[in-house]
Amino acid sequence: MKQLIAAVALTIFAAGAAMAADTLTFPAKNGNVSFGHKKHQQVAGSCKACHEKAPGKIEGFGKDWAHKTCKGCHEQKKAGPTKCGECHKK
Template structure:
C-alpha cells in the first residue's frame, strides 16, 4: 500500500511539473529549443525525460543528435541540418 501511494505521488509530481516547464530553453551552443511546442507535440514528458523530471541524464551533443535529430527524421518534421538548430549568426 505504501509503495502504491509513493508511485502515485511520484506520478502526480511528474505530471504537475509540466506546468512549470519553460516555454523556450536557450543553450550555450546557440540552440534555442521551443520546449512548450515539443510538449504539445509529444503530449508527455517521458519522451525525453525518461529518467524523471528535470535535466536529461546523458544530455549533450551525442544525445541530441541521436534523439532530437532522430525524432525529426522519423516524424519527417523539424530541422535535421546543423543550421536548423544552431543559429551562429545573430
C-alpha cells in the same frame, strides 16, 4: 491508499509540466540552439519520449545525445529541423 499515491504522483507530474520553461537555450560553438520545450511537450505527448527516467535534467544530455535523439526524432517524424543551421543560430 493506492488512490492517494496516484493523486500525489499526478499532482507532481502536472506541477512539473506547468513549471517547465517555454523555451530553453543551449550554448554551442556553431550557434546557440533554442528549444521550444512546451511545444515539444504537446507534440510528444509523454515526457518519457525524451526523459527516460523522470521529468527533469536529462542524464547524458549533450551534443551527441541531441544529435542522435532530437535529430533522429525529427527525421523519423519528418518534421522539425535536421540540418545544422536550422537549429544552430549565430
